Amino acid sequence: MNISEVAKGIYRLSINVENILFEGLWEIPNGVSLNSYIVKGEKTAIIDGVCGWDETPEALFALLDQMDIKVEDIDYLVVNHTEPDHSGWIESFREISSDFEIICSKNAANFLSAFYNHTENVRIVNDGDILDLGNGKQLSFVEIPNLHWPDTMATFDNETGTLMSCDAFGSYGSVSERNYDDLLSEEEISFFLKEAVRYYSNIVAIFSQQVLKALDKCAQLPIKIVAPGHGIVWRKNPNRIIEHYRTLANYQKGPAKKEVTLLFGSMYGMTEAAVEYAKQLLDEKGVTYRAYRLPDTDIGTVLASAWESQGIIVATPTYEFKMFPPVAEAIDELGRKKVANRKAIMFGSYGWSKGAKKELDEMLERYKLNWDLLDFVEFNGSAKAEDLNKIQTAIETLINSLEE
Ligand SMILES: Cc1cc2nc3c(=O)[nH]c(=O)nc-3n(C[C@H](O)[C@H](O)[C@H](O)COP(=O)(O)O)c2cc1C
Ligand SMILES: [Fe+2]
Ligand SMILES: [Fe+2]
Structure with a gap:
């Protein structure tokens, strides 16, 4: 007081x-x-x-x-x-x-x-x-x-x-x-x-x-x-x-800062291993990024970071035919707040049916977020060398799309 x-x-x-x-x-x-x-x-x-x-x-x-x-x-x-x-x-x-x-x-x-x-x-x-x-x-x-x-x-x-x-x-x-x-x-x-x-x-x-x-x-x-x-x-x-x-x-209409927010979740480490690879690439390329694990990070923090970032990386395994729920929850919040017009990529592990990408598409559509989803990589189980290569390409595409 x-x-x-x-x-x-x-x-x-x-x-x-x-x-x-x-x-x-x-x-x-x-x-x-x-x-x-x-x-x-x-x-x-x-x-x-x-x-x-x-x-x-x-x-x-x-x-x-x-x-x-x-x-x-x-x-x-x-x-x-x-x-x-x-x-x-x-x-x-x-x-x-x-x-x-x-x-x-x-x-x-x-x-x-x-x-x-x-x-x-x-x-x-x-x-x-x-x-x-x-x-x-x-x-x-x-x-x-x-x-x-x-x-x-x-x-x-x-x-x-x-x-x-x-x-x-x-x-x-x-x-x-x-x-x-x-x-x-x-x-x-x-x-x-x-x-x-x-x-x-x-x-x-x-x-x-x-x-x-x-x-x-x-x-x-x-x-x-x-x-x-x-x-x-x-x-x-x-x-x-x-x-x-x-x-x-x-920043709502964009472009926001030439930065990337990586939001991810992982149950058993398959997606997380690919996230580590992605972080290493971003480090090598000198990209400013913030990575948040869900549900460990509060949504307010994720939102603040995404609001300032031009680029969004969504990394999530498939869970019951959809995204890992805490990641879906975070995307839902970005939708509610209209974090629009971002450049994005997604990747993640699945076991049998896939489904995470489909749900992400549906959410972006529902909230009319107008994200440019430049690339996505869904891999079966652990990410193999060819999956990592695809993730590398996706990340390079994302980096090249960011404006000053
Ligand atoms: C509770 C649960 C639900 C799952 N649901 C699906 C599913 O609907 N479709 C599918 O392809 N894989 C499903 N899986 C398999 C995971 O996507 C797979 O094990 C993946 O490698 C997990 O990645 P993570 O280690 O990054 O969590 C499920 C796994 C769990 C534990
Ligand atoms: Fe107030
Ligand atoms: Fe108020």
Whole structure:
């Protein structure tokens, strides 16, 4: 838990959350921060209040206490997005104070009613509307729908150029009190950029085309500071995270980085031996790749890697006429997130009927992933010299297809 000053009249309250599955699903080995912002004019607004995950809102109230702000003194609750990691505390807030107004989009108002049966004191705002807090603090609102829910908006403080962007420009990774790009080393910033890839691919990726629209909209604002709901504040170089998001969004249509993600599974080592051979070839050719064994690797990690990679190698034995189930599960997740337009090859061992390749084809078709499946090698039992030769050819074809 920490409090810091972002810019004149804007304070950040952060709570780190660890040892949970984010959205009940994604592993977060480095934790995640939930960030609220307090904006003070004559009136006081809190933007995206947080209460931790399983915690009670006492954590947030303790932070407010440290700032000498009474819950009753908060005039406005700006709800950029109603996913409960940002809105779950409102009901507790309501038990303490009744004299406040919720500021949110039309969709968010509907969701507040659906999730919490909350319908009173709600003011719906539209794109460009302004909330005047007095003392020169005017907040304006930018609708950025489907980033990643239909309700999402960002809140902009004209005076300091601070964009409080909720999930947009967010990243995983617990934060310290030095949670500003101007206070962190390059190494620490790189850590958050990597955590942003993970966060983006897990949470936002499917909406990449809407992200590009949101970026164009935000580009019209004189942004000096990006203050997201997760991760660090970008104060020295806000464009760094904005452009990072643009790059990540563009990876959906491709081409992504000139890198390869090799995802594989193997029951008894037949496919794995061929994977070792493939890794050796990739090493020899100097290709940047990441190899993940399934089910040992969490899907969020595989997804983050595949999102950044132009090339995908799927290595799986046949299992009951289909792919090895954990590999199918990983491909299914890539399908759901629309990791589209990749160059790919597949190989793997079978015993009697084959079937893995057929299922891969079906999944790519079902999700309309438009992968260029350049080659495949299904071999019986252990890979013999001729199978390895075919795998070599497939890998060379893949490498040659990658663009700079
Ligand atoms: C539970 C199970 C189900 C299998 N189902 C099939 C199948 O439907 N068709 C087939 O050709 N081989 C099937 N096999 C055989 C494997 O594909 C074969 O043993 C392969 O060499 C395993 O490769 P691995 O050592 O990389 O796991 C199955 C094997 C197991 C253990
Ligand atoms: Fe969210
Ligand atoms: Fe969030």
